[in-house]
Amino acid sequence: AQTVTQSQPEMSVQEAETVTLSCTYDTSENNYYLFWYKQPPSRQMILVIRQEAYKQQNATENRFSVNFQKAAKSFSLKISDSQLGDTAMYFCAFMIFYGGSQGNLIFGKGTKLSVKP
């Protein structure tokens, strides 16, 4: 079975500090992409960052970066200089490619992050 596990249901961080959200996944497939999505109180799903599994270099997007460990099937998200607007539910997900076509996103249960002033 293909699964995503986010072991931290809730986390909090002080404004301007750094926080890391954990994610592990399980798949026997080799071709996939990994994602972090943010869902603020408005409930909109917003893409934060994407990582191609075939790339060794960790993806970065401004204050957001990932630590991708393919052998360990680990994909953590680091948020630097946390801002109040980062308060949201964060979902880790992966998407498998089958024979050149893409499958659907498989999500973890999410980590609720609160940024405190």
Add this chain to the structure above:
Amino acid sequence: DSGVTQTPKHLITATGQRVTLRCSPRSGDLSVYWYQQSLDQGLQFLIQYYNGEERAKGNILERFSAQQFPDLHSELNLSSLELGDSALYFCASSGVMGHSGNTIYFGEGSWLTVV
């Protein structure tokens, strides 16, 4: 703005009724996905269409059905509604693989409340 449009944004209906949720994908995107998010649940994949054809099925109930039309918009039909069907229903879309097709963009969702 992701470019994925969903209507209606909010819907309240009674048990036993039928509703249709509509989705317009991003311009040029061929794949449409439907997800369900209940209050205390994560995102559950329901179904995927690619260029009008059903591509994958997830945990979609038999009371639910979907289709993708030639203009690529999609509809999710929910019938014989139960209280437990109350949820946020997301539509998402993606393009052809290799042309930004490896990212799925979400609409703002349709809130369904069954009373």
